[in-house]
Amino acid sequence: MQANQLTTYSRLGLTISSPDEAVVLKLATLAMTVDAAPAASSVPAIGEYWPGQGGVYVGIRHYPDGPHHLIVGAEDLGKFAWGEYGAETGATSRTHGILNTTTLLEAGGSFPAAEAAANYTADGHHDFGLPSIGELNQVWQYVPDLITEGAYWSSSQRSANFAFDMTVDDGTQDYYVKNVELRVRPVRRLPIH
Structure with a gap:
């Protein structure tokens, strides 16, 4: 009788061994996914820069593909x-700016406006976008001192001629003619695993 051979996975002090290679692969994949997510203790308070x-950390948002951390770029990009x-x-989502x-x-x-937001990079991240009207509202609610002047574009289209914007002086959500220049502040999402 031949002894079962073990399949082993080792990484960062974690070792998984089993004669069932499929089990080891599933557990190793799960371990790598957990390693990629930030530890809960490393998530800053809302309103703090996330090194x-x-x-700047804006909190958790729920999307159809699951909860994500919302991060707003530290810089206002100007008017576009x-x-x-x-x-x-087709850019009509009121919740998903990256989409x-x-x-x-x-x-x-x-x-x-979308091009400026998508071209923004910070801390080596190139996955920023123009926020949806919902994401822009979350920025205004939780870190209003970052968007303090005038009106900001969202990525949410209202019609062929108009897109949604937010006037940050009073939190008014409205829509404006697409060829007018308004302020832009990029956002990115980070999945929660």
């Missing part, structure tokens, strides 16, 4: 037009 994550007045773009930003960038045409 290594590219911006939303772009493509008269064009339906809207990707939709705009893949649509062709000129979308200066």
Whole structure:
């Protein structure tokens, strides 16, 4: 009778051994996913800069693909037009700015606000986008001192001619003509595992 051979996975002090290779692969994959997520103790308080994550922590948001940490870029990027007045773009999510930003960038045409947000980099992260109207509202609610002047574009289109914006002086959500220049503040998401 032949002894069962063990499959072993070792990383960062964790060792998994089993004669069932499929079990080891599943557990190793789970361990790598957990390692990639930030430890709960490393998450800063809302309103604090999150070292290594590219911006200020705004809290947790729930998306269809699960909860994520929301991080807002530490810099205001200036004023830009939303772009493509008269064009339906499909960037209509009121909750998911990265999805809207990707939709705009893949649509062709000129979308200066989304392009500025997508080109923003901080702490080595290149996954920023123009916030949805919901994400922009969360920034205004939890870190209002970061967006204190005028109106900011969201990535959420209202119609072929208008997109949603937020006037931060009083928290008014409205819509504006797409070819007007408003302020831009990028955001990124970090999945919670």
